[in-house]
Amino acid sequence: MKLTHRIIVYLGLALFYLFLLGPMAWLLLCSFRTSDSIQSGRILPALSEFTCLNYLEAFNLNNFPQLVGNSILIATSVMLLVVLFASLGAYGLSRFPLKGKPYLMLTALLPQFFPYVLVLVPFYVLMSNLSLVDTHIGLILTHTSITLPFALWMLTGYFNAIPRELDQAAAIDGCSRLAILFRILYPIALPGLVVAGFFAFVVSWGDYLFVSILSQSNSTQTLPLGLQSFLQSLQVKWGLITAGTVIAIVPTVVFFAIVQRRLVAGLTAGAVKS
């Protein structure tokens, strides 16, 4: 009974993970194969067909390093801004007697549910009136605005769970109100801050929709746009595309490995009582 139970569990897990990881593993394997090897129609290549040339070729493309640079610059800035603004806001919502607090929360969270394609049109007009089209600042602000609602909501939940006695004790010791946030709440809410930052980073890193509208030259293009243009080129070079895809995946997966334990608790903060 015990053994059959185990076998059923492993079998079920194997099916799910084959579906989840199989396609990913195939892409990873092929990113290390020559284009000829990929097109040979063999599933398992000979050892001699393995190569790192695809990655070298990607980085030798004239605009690829710039794509990576733009993506890193934008996603990192968004991450820092979101953590800063969301934690300030969450501190306000959690610790100060604001009038109309439920309405403030609702106003802040509501945009999370709006169709982006509806936001996009006036958004573009607004950005062009502010001369922020095709600038890094414009993209950073955009991604900050789409990730802030969720981060704010999540961190408010986190801060609410921290006992107020801690702030009071610090206040008695002469800690200013801002210092309480940075020196008392930040260290305790660190897992929450990391998850909020991770969320902002991942959304910004993967965004295609807003970048496709706001970026109009190589100087602001990010990896998703670059990959899409590789896909659309007449002579699709799969060796290059698979390598580029792996490069786009690596930062998110590394970041994910760091926050993995905290991720679920963070993303469903308030939804799961523990």
Place this chain on the structure above:
Amino acid sequence: MPVTMDTKDLAFQQPKAGAPKDYRTPILVRLWKEAFGYLLLLPALAIILGLNLYPTVYGIFTSFTDQSLLDPNHFNLVGLANYFKLFADPIFRLSFLHSIELTASAVLLQVLFGLILAHLLIQRVPGIQIFRSLAMVSWVLPIITAVVIFRFFTLPNYGFFNLLLTKVGLSQWTRNWFGDENFAFLLVLIMHLWRNIPFYAIAFMAAMQAIPQDLYEAARIDGATRWHRFIFVTLPNLRYIILVMVVLHVTFTFNNFDFVYLSTGGGPVNATEVLPTYIYKQAWSGYALGYASAGGVVMLVVLVILVMICRRVIGGYETQ
């Protein structure tokens, strides 16, 4: 005992002792103290209001105009003309249908498979921790990379899936999956499942672990089978998290633009066209901003209705 009393008293008296002082401080300083909480919220609220809420409200206004991308600063009010045009447009109606089909089937299957996977992940078998920590990898990937992964996996000539079919002697089944009218929509659905099922599973698993064990004990004593325990103990306790995940993903799936646009572009022959891609094309290829905005407003209304239906059907919010 007296020692602790002293510190406690101190803690309570400190703000009181400061209170009279407050009245002597200049009014500006007092205002600053009161405004501090609002100031903390100001940057976040300014960005959200300015860059999200304002464009949305303006977008609703735009839907009543004939604004064009070619000359966005000059437009006329046209009343409901865009909406009449929209409902008369067969491709809009098709996209509408596809969006509803995709959202309903994706979310239903995600809940179902999410529950199954959560049930597997909660079993205490050796090595389960590895499965748990790997689960959400597909969720964190940029959608473009998920699309590349699936397009590469299903390539007509040398994609793994077709190679496998050929290997097992089913070469007559091989095809260009994303280019096939009958399968493109299914693939879009599969990509949605692939990305989101693990998130459901992990969230459900966390909620399952929080269910008190004595409920299961009591059910067992009453002679409930495994299946009964799942239906009568687990599911009712998961109501709230199911509602949260469903609302989250109805919104995500219904609004999602990237999966379809990047994998099929809405083709072949509109077989995968959904509202976000259709509206996007109207605005940025057809330059019809007013018309596109009307489509966006319809989406917003439909989304509100969908979320209300979910709350009605699942319930569970009153328990929290």
